[in-house]
Amino acid sequence: MSGRDPKGYYVALGVEVECDIAAIKSAFRTKAKRLHPDFNPSPIAAKQFNRLHEAYATLIDPKKRAAYDRPWKDTPRPEEKPRERTTETPPRPEPRPGAQPEQRAAEPPPRATPRPAEPPPKRAAADAPVLCQCGQLTAQPRYVLFDMVWGRVKRVQRRTLGGVYCRACADKAAIRATLVSWVAGWWAWPDGPRETIRAVLNNIRGGRKPADRNARLLLRQARAFAARGDMELARNAALQARAYASATDVRGDVERMIATIGLPTGRVLKDRWSQPGWAPTIQILPLAVVGAIIAMSATIAIRTPGPTTPVAVKPAPAVVETLELKPAPTSFKVVSEVAALRTGPSDVFEVVTTLAKGDQVIALETDPTGAWMRVSLEDGRMGFVASANLSLGK
Numbered sequence: 001m002s003g004r005d006p007k008g009y010y011v012a013l014g015v016e017v018e019c020d021i022a023a024i025k026s027a028f029r030t031k032a033k034r035l036h037p038d039f040n041p042s043p044i045a046a047k048q049f050n051r052l053h054e055a056y057a058t059l060i061d062p063k064k065r066a067a068y069d070r071p072w073k074d075t076p077r078p079e080e081k082p083r084e085r086t087t088e089t090p091p092r093p094e095p096r097p098g099a100q101p102e103q104r105a106a107e108p109p110p111r112a113t114p115r116p117a118e119p120p121p122k123r124a125a126a127d128a129p130v131l132c133q134c135g136q137l138t139a140q141p142r143y144v145l146f147d148m149v150w151g152r153v154k155r156v157q158r159r160t161l162g163g164v165y166c167r168a169c170a171d172k173a174a175i176r177a178t179l180v181s182w183v184a185g186w187w188a189w190p191d192g193p194r195e196t197i198r199a200v201l202n203n204i205r206g207g208r209k210p211a212d213r214n215a216r217l218l219l220r221q222a223r224a225f226a227a228r229g230d231m232e233l234a235r236n237a238a239l240q241a242r243a244y245a246s247a248t249d250v251r252g253d254v255e256r257m258i259a260t261i262g263l264p265t266g267r268v269l270k271d272r273w274s275q276p277g278w279a280p281t282i283q284i285l286p287l288a289v290v291g292a293i294i295a296m297s298a299t300i301a302i303r304t305p306g307p308t309t310p311v312a313v314k315p316a317p318a319v320v321e322t323l324e325l326k327p328a329p330t331s332f333k334v335v336s337e338v339a340a341l342r343t344g345p346s347d348v349f350e351v352v353t354t355l356a357k358g359d360q361v362i363a364l365e366t367d368p369t370g371a372w373m374r375v376s377l378e379d380g381r382m383g384f385v386a387s388a389n390l391s392l393g394k
Contacts, residue, residue, distance in 0.1 A: 009055035009068065017069070021060065028056040039163050041133065041173070129224035130164055130217060133173075138166040139233045140240065140272055141221060143214050144207040147199035148177040151188030156195050162207075164217065167272040171279035174203045178283040204280045206273070215245035219254055226261060235261050236269040332375065332390040334359045339389035341381070345372035352383045361385065 004010075010017050013027040034040065035049045042048075058064045132138050145162040161177050178200050185196030202208065218241035225234035238257045245251040334355045342349040345367050355361070361375040366387065373390060376382045 004069075006071065007055075007068075009058055012051055012055040013059065024056065024059050028052065028060075038160055041161060041163065129228075130221055132166040132169055133163050134166070134169050136166065139221070139225075139237065139269060141166065141217055142170065142209055142273060143217050144170050144173070144209055146174050146177040146207045147181070147202050149181050149192075149195045149199045150184035151186060151192040154188060156185070156188040156191045158195065158199075167277070170207065171277055174207060174279050175282050178203045179286070182286045200283065204283050206276070209244075211244045211246075212250070215241050215250050215254065217241075218244065219250060219257060222257055222261070226257075231261055233269075240271065330362055332361050332363045332373070332392060334361065334385075334389055335391040336389040339385050341375070341377070341383040341385055343383060345374070345384045349384070352381060355385070355389075361390070363390070 004017050010019075013024060013031065015023050015027050031052055032049070035045055035052055037045045037049060040049075058068055129137055130141050132141060141164050143162070143164050145160050148159045148161050150157050161173055163173075165173060181196050181199045181203075185199065186192050188195075218237050222234045222237035222241060225231070225237060235258070238254060238261060241250075241254045242258065245254045334357055337357050339355040339359075341352045341355060343352060361377060363373045363375050364382070365374045366372070371387055372384045373387050374382065375385050375390075
């Protein structure tokens, strides 16, 4: 085959060297859907698709195909010489006089050569069940599209990660696409943040599930299970196809399939795609971590005391007017949140210090109006405090 297909173009398309144009087109369409990078997450999908396209471009053109086939077609095949078989038969002995003629034994009839058993007919492609990306057969496949973006300074690159998934593989693909977008999608300005949020929200919601594609996928799965005799799985797949086929042209095929199989009489499979699952939690986790870090930083900044702002104080009078003071009780406590200890019995005097609620002071004198008291602190400092900020007792 290598001499007849030097570059492996026929092998790449999966066709015979004597096939016609229709077979080449059909093989290319089938393999292109499976190898296209938009639907195949394999790292070598692009290389395989390029080789497939190169083979198709060569074999679909009659002139290019003739040039490709000329080396092996122009080379004559060596002719095999027929073997020389001797056909001489030994002479029969002449009978002796008076001898009875010999009776030849009856030759057994030739045995009938058994015909080789015919190979079983190949299953049509439409009857074969669809497999997940992991290669496993699933009763509830879905065709899902996830978004993945990464930034290139001023340009955003987008890629759609799609294919046929089971629920577990779909969750893994969603997490992968989201984490790549979280890490690499912000760096393009100004479209990076907006496209990243859009991609992450699509993946958290479970991706895009095209109605027509999923209706046909589940209908094919139902036919495959019915052909295998597993009617319960066929019914459930057909019922799930009905949910997607309401606005598509395959609604009639789905209803006919359900009518042929019949309504389920046993248990109905639970739709594994109806609940969000654990994937959204993991996808939101990076955003929650960033939010927690920002909140902690803001809290620490608020609690950290800043530099004290100087307060403009009115200059105190040079000479304190003589006040007629009356004796006052000796023990008071501060009842307001903050009380100012001033150098004189008025708001115009300079603030010596501030007292907090519950601080104990010793009252020495009070002014005639009773609005101010001269007090002494435990450290010996003295000053005037408004009487409204003090209460008798400890």
